[in-house]
Each structure stands twice: as structure tokens, then as C-alpha cells.
Amino acid sequence: MSTAGESALLTDLYQLTMLQAYHDQGMNETAVFEFFVRKLSDGRNFLMAGGLEQVLDYLESLQFTADELAWLAGCGRFRPDFVDTLAGLRFTGDVMAMPEGALFFPDEPILRVVAPLREAQFVETRLVNLLQFQTMIASKAARVRLAAPGKLLVDFGLRRAHGAEAGLLSARASYLAGFDGTSNVQAGMRWNIPVFGTMAHSFIQAHESELLAFEHFVCSHPKTTTLLIDTYDTERAARAIVPLAHRLAREGIAIQSVRIDSGDLAQHARRVRAILDAGNLPAIRIFVSGNLDEYEVHALLADAAPIDGFGVGTRMNTSADRPYLDCAYKLQEYAGLARRKRSEGKATWPGCKQVFRRFDADGRMAGDTLALEGETPPGAPLLGQVMRGGRRIEASPPLVAVRDYAGAQLALLPPALRVVEGGVSYPVEVSARLRELAETVDRRAMAPP
CATH class of the missing domain: 3.20.140.10 (nicotinate phosphoribosyltransferase)
Incomplete structure (x- = not known):
């Protein structure tokens, strides 16, 4: 724009x-x-x-x-x-x-x-x-970056931005301020911003089983896979991923990360991290989203939550506070x-x-x-x-x-x-x-x- x-x-x-x-x-x-x-x-x-x-x-x-x-x-x-x-x-x-x-x-x-x-x-x-x-x-995004040094930060705010121009320019401003990328595809094309994406809960719901949804998605995107695991039961989904990840690894396919979008993010992250580590999957990262801003990100990291990245949307793209x-x-x-x-x-x-x-x-x-x-x-x-x-x-x-x-x-x-x-x-x-x-x-x- x-x-x-x-x-x-x-x-x-x-x-x-x-x-x-x-x-x-x-x-x-x-x-x-x-x-x-x-x-x-x-x-x-x-x-x-x-x-x-x-x-x-x-x-x-x-x-x-x-x-x-x-x-x-x-x-x-x-x-x-x-x-x-x-x-x-x-x-x-x-x-x-x-x-x-x-x-x-x-x-x-x-x-x-x-x-x-x-x-x-x-x-x-x-x-x-x-x-x-x-x-x-940019000023708000810079505060998020200061709250999360070294963590993956992705702009997730297009759908709730105040119009198309706001969605594009907020993707640009947040990348300028230190975010690693955006979910906004047009912003990726226009300014060469790295684009990131996972899946919606509807993808899980459209399948007869959560595990089948995971397998289908990984097979379609074997090099860039982040699985959304909180549609039904976050920890149960994490446990289901363990054998799937080992089976896919034998085929040369790796699950990069899992995403948690609801509930007590710190508590879920700890439990999921423990499940993945016990399953000998320490390389799978944990990515969280859901009404985040610099205050929430700071609180999660101050609580030592084992989180590797954050999708930050509505509250940043509208500078809600x-x-x-x-x-x-x-x-x-x-x-x-x-x-x-x-x-x-x-x-x-x-x-x-x-x-x-x-x-x-x-x-x-x-x-x-x-x-x-x-x-x-x-x-x-x-x-x-x-x-x-x-x-x-x-x-x-x-x-x-x-x-x-x-x-x-x-x-x-x-x-x-x-x-x-x-x-x-x-x-x-x-x-x-x-x-x-x-x-x-x-x-x-x-x-x-």
C-alpha cells in the first residue's frame, strides 16, 4: 500500500x-x-x-x-x-x-x-x-523484541488489523522493529519479509482424527512443519506426536515445532516440553500465540516458560494499549x-x-x-x-x-x-x-x- x-x-x-x-x-x-x-x-x-x-x-x-x-x-x-x-x-x-x-x-x-x-x-x-x-x-513491536531477545517473533495480526493498508504496514513496521517475519503473504512479496504459517483449528477438525491431520500436513509440508496441538487436548496431542515424529524421521521428515494457541501457555509449554523431551524429541520447538503483547511475552519468559517463539497479532497491530x-x-x-x-x-x-x-x-x-x-x-x-x-x-x-x-x-x-x-x-x-x-x-x- x-x-x-x-x-x-x-x-x-x-x-x-x-x-x-x-x-x-x-x-x-x-x-x-x-x-x-x-x-x-x-x-x-x-x-x-x-x-x-x-x-x-x-x-x-x-x-x-x-x-x-x-x-x-x-x-x-x-x-x-x-x-x-x-x-x-x-x-x-x-x-x-x-x-x-x-x-x-x-x-x-x-x-x-x-x-x-x-x-x-x-x-x-x-x-x-x-x-x-x-x-x-514499530514502537510497540520494538518493545516486544526487547521483551524477548533471541526468540522467534512473527507478526500474526492481519485478520484483525484495521483494514488492508493497516495489515500491510503493520507487518512492515514490526519487521523493521526486529520481528523475524509475518504471516502476511503480500507483505512478504512486497518487502521480501520472511513469511511464516502453521494451520488453523479447522484443518484439524476437518479430519476424522487429529493424528491423521498431523500426518497429512507434514507430508504436504515436509520441510516447514509446525503442528497446532491445542484443538482438543494439548498434552494428548503432544503425546501422539512422539511416535509420529519418530516414524517420519525414518523417512527423512522432521517436525520443526508445535504451536499452542490457548489456555495457560506457560503451563502447557512446560508439560509439552516434558513430553517431547521424554520422547527423545528435544529439537522440536514450542511456538505460542493468542492475544500476546510485550507484557504477556515478558511475563511468560520471566516465568521461565520453555517457549522458543511467539506469534504476536491483534494487540500489536492495533497498538491496543x-x-x-x-x-x-x-x-x-x-x-x-x-x-x-x-x-x-x-x-x-x-x-x-x-x-x-x-x-x-x-x-x-x-x-x-x-x-x-x-x-x-x-x-x-x-x-x-x-x-x-x-x-x-x-x-x-x-x-x-x-x-x-x-x-x-x-x-x-x-x-x-x-x-x-x-x-x-x-x-x-x-x-x-x-x-x-x-x-x-x-x-x-x-x-x-
Whole structure:
């Protein structure tokens, strides 16, 4: 999803009503907008940036079709002379951004758009839509990865995702954040994400016996077999697998793993592990699923449950505990003057900004500084230019490389931010010059007309 050719009308009406007013007043000088998150949700210690690739796709392909222009002309809200200008609307601006997989914190822009006002304004809705969703899912998936280091993690959430695009993009975001693969076949084809699958309970029920179902499935998939064993009686199924596995082994066929999807997963895993080990089948792994998230995964592993992998779906793909980010895309400069929103609880820092990150002696993240572009406080700058004149500066890296980068970023987190529950606030300083600029903008805004 989110590829060239999507409708330019996938936006909010007010983007177009503002554009007509700008057109009427001849306002189209250079504008600077930045996307950021105002504050972390309770229970989150960090966020992981996601969605940049789809944003760049959208910006490069933005244009109105003849049918869309005809609809706008006939809807009764816009004058023909304004609609005519939309025929040539393309994104011609520059974009600065943090790489996908970067970790960030409140008030830190992860994307900056510098473009003529009508272009920078019009793209707001879709940019927020794309960045918010994948950042939210990647951040939750990263927490699952931190809870289960070294374990197999598979995205199982397509069927309960909030629509097809959400299902695809959550598969992408979770892989970016460190999952090993997905059950989503289209995501596998589109982004070369490893695909995983087992069987449904209906496959077992369609057979006259559970053992016959197992045998049929193994014979059809002799190299990639995971058997679902909780349709009737989990431990009874595990015991039935022992002689079947030994018989198949004589034919050169190995059962890779068993899956448990219900009940007390820790207790069942222990019992099944004991049955398989007693049957001289230590190589068969145990994979579990069923309403899992970082909290459940952490609890299972803290309980020393002998589980080798997890299928994580609904709660991650919908970010069930925190289903949105308090994020914004705001004007920070127009026509060469810094701008600042001062609404209660929603004030912004003005101007073009950069984020600088410091590291401690062990190489861990130690603190950030939010500063104006051009300042050089201690630390490494996090935003780099990714688009110039409406086109990518270079080809996007493959998703597996983005995943590697995200993993390296997670390795830099200090221990206090790696925990599933609790943690501390990460220090983000605001430079003195940025504070001075905010005061200057405030005085200008309060000056008599």
C-alpha cells in the first residue's frame, strides 16, 4: 500500500479550503513544517520512527487526476480558477528526516518539510497518517523484541488489523522493529519479509482424527512443519506426536515445532516440553500465540516458560494499549519568519530545528538537545536530507538494512529505557538560542497591529 497512484483526495477537506484561501491572497512563499510527538503515552519510554519510505513515495507521486479535478469543480465548494491550479500541483520541496528505525522522544521532529506553502500544507494529512501509524506499531513491536531477545517473533495480526493498508504496514513496521517475519503473504512479496504459517483449528477438525491431520500436513509440508496441538487436548496431542515424529524421521521428515494457541501457555509449554523431551524429541520447538503483547511475552519468559517463539497479532497491530500518538505536523516558519503555536498544552518550538544526541562512555544514549538548524551543541545530528526538489536524494535502503539499523539503535538504549514496565524519562534539553527565538516570536505576536 501507499505506493504511486493513490488518490490526492485522500486528505481532509480543510487542506483544500485553506489552499483556496491562500490562492485568493497570493500566499505561496516558502513554509517549514515539522512532524513531532508532543508527549509519550503512559508506559512508553521511547518511540521508533517508521513510515518514511511511504511518505517519500507519496510526495514523489502526488498529483490530481482528471476525474478528481472534475469532482472538485462540480462539488460546489471551489471556484474553477482555483481548481485549475491544482492540475499542476506537484511536490517540489525538500525533506529532512530521521532514518526509519531511529529512536526519538517528545518535541523532537522526525521529519521537516520545506516547500512552497500550498505544497507543504496540502500534504499534512497523509504524512501524519503514514508516520503516526508505522511509528506507533514499530514502537510497540520494538518493545516486544526487547521483551524477548533471541526468540522467534512473527507478526500474526492481519485478520484483525484495521483494514488492508493497516495489515500491510503493520507487518512492515514490526519487521523493521526486529520481528523475524509475518504471516502476511503480500507483505512478504512486497518487502521480501520472511513469511511464516502453521494451520488453523479447522484443518484439524476437518479430519476424522487429529493424528491423521498431523500426518497429512507434514507430508504436504515436509520441510516447514509446525503442528497446532491445542484443538482438543494439548498434552494428548503432544503425546501422539512422539511416535509420529519418530516414524517420519525414518523417512527423512522432521517436525520443526508445535504451536499452542490457548489456555495457560506457560503451563502447557512446560508439560509439552516434558513430553517431547521424554520422547527423545528435544529439537522440536514450542511456538505460542493468542492475544500476546510485550507484557504477556515478558511475563511468560520471566516465568521461565520453555517457549522458543511467539506469534504476536491483534494487540500489536492495533497498538491496543496505546492506539494513537499525540503527534502533530506544525508550521514553524513562513516567508522567512519563525512561527510558533502557543495554544494551551500544545505550544510548539519555532524555526527549523535539529536534534543532537550524546552518548556515554559505554556508547549508550545519554541525552538529546533540541536546537536550531545551524547550532552545533555536543552530539551527533539525527536529521539528514532525504529529498531535494521533490525527489529522493538517493535510493531508499532495503527493508532488511533498515531493520539492522533499528536493531543497532535499540542496542544503544540505556537499561532504564529497555524495560517493559516502569523506566525513567530520557533527558531532552532545549538550547538557549531556541528558547530566545520562542520569546522573540511571542513578542512579535503580541505586538500591536
